[in-house]
Amino acid sequence: MNPRIGSTLPTLAIMLGASVWGLVWYPMRMLAALGLTGTAASAATSAAACLFVLLVRRGSIRSISWHWLLVALAIAAGVTNIGFVWGAIHGQVMRVLLLFYLTPAWTALFAHFILHERLTRSGVALAGLSLAGAATMLWSPELGLPLPANLAEWAGLMGGMGFAMSNVLIVKVSRVLPAMKSEMRTATIFGGAALVASVAMLFEPMTAPPAASQLGMVALLVAGLGIVLASNNMLVQIGLAKVPANRASIIMLFELVVTALSAWLFAGEVPGAREWAGGACIVAACVLSGWVHREKEPRDPREPREQCDEPRDEPHPKKKSTRAMV
Template identity: 45%
Template sequence: MPMRKQNLLPPLGLLTAATVWGIVWYPYRLLEEAGISGSLASLITYLIALVPVLLLCGRDFLRQREQRGWLVLVALATGWTNLAYVLAVIHGEVMRVLLLFYLAPLWTVFFARLILGERVNQFGYLVMGLSLAGAYVMLARNGGLPLPTNFAEWMGLSAGVAFALANVLSRKMREVATGVRSLWVFLGVVGIAAFPVGFEGGALTAVAGLDSAHWLILIGVGLLLVLATFAVQYGLAHTPASQAIVILLSELVIAAIASRLLAHEVMDAREWLGGALIVAASLFSGRIHQETKT
């Protein structure tokens, strides 16, 4: 019995992270309605999250001397991933943004080849084909180029690109402690989010005008981000890639239900078809770099 409970922890961690990411867009929208921009909300929530992460991992962070350059790149990539994702789900349709984000396996193929020198097997070409087909079905309108048509879609797409880069870089630094990498992630988001906030007028006034309910939202989101970050790191470290991607895709189901109930957003048939192709690509992505059996 203890062994079975232990084996349930990694998938439970992945499911927890998927649930957080599938619903976190909603409190960010509430904060936007209260006058807190996506950039400012990201900055505050990740500053709140940074406190417990520093307490847990600060000592290991100070001792880390190797691969600082790569860790900075991870911080920048993950910082943009999180900021772009928040801006996208605030200003766009949640499911379209998420599906564009889930084109990440396509970009992973290129980054893994460039940074790690990895060659893909037949599943890699299948992932590329399905991803491109899904993107074309979703984005091509009236014979035009299959490109995003608004700010939110471009942010969602760029978040997926940055996420793919961060994942490949993390694989390059497997020997770096999870806590240290997590701390760099939070520092990256704070640093990236602080840049646009610096150009926003009235940020301090907006923060001063928040009531206790909005501060509870900010603190709650910050703590959920800490939970999701460590849960997914633990889950990925103890779950086969092909199984992990299936569990993480539950984020799409959770987000679809939440966006329907909370924002009354509905996907059309074209979006469902493109999304199905992108999901299929993600399902095969866990086998891109596995050895092909002969």
């Protein structure tokens, strides 16, 4: 293969994954319009994705071994899923996603307590920058304190905290269970998302189920989303195996671009000046976070980087190893 093409394909894989995540809110709203609530849609699509991964990569199932960290990872993934899906269905998509992307602030805090990583000045500064962006976006003289204005925005904020916790726990799991295949971590995340969403359904007000004439469309959307999202996660794993973590974190911000365009085209949502300013701070914090925690080059410039078939587990939790966004 041409070396230039070989270096471009992993980048395209990550960009495609970010594009899928930036568009997934729309079919979730379609399911909501058909009568499937956000929690029910999250549970159904996550279960379909988990089943698809287990069927396609069934040879890797024996690499799973019991550990309480897997339970914690599953719960964190479930909070991530519920927060994003419910927020995207009931709120302004771009504001919910920007609140979701306060990841640098939460990751620095969680990594300090779970991975025992020292809080550096740069980490604290980046966390402050992202929080300042959120405050700018949420500030309103009429409302007072810059807090989320509705339940959808609170859901996006909680989803981002769950996402940061998931990233930290993925690193912890990779250290404690090094023999566990990466696709089984993906299955754990999707399975956890399905279980947490199923429990959340019990506390959601009862609504009329989808009409009998629409059940076929609902089933098709659920199965299609499950397969697309599971395949997307495995595709991104291939890209992450070949692209340095700092560069990958920047490429993944393409999701914000896709979300902004899709929200404008499909929902008529146009961010205001405060949303753009606050979003710029949050994006800058994410970009600088990847640069500050960039991968170290080999000491000997003649020494090639390690190449492997499985994605490498980076020593810092800023790398987005897997994401279940259903």
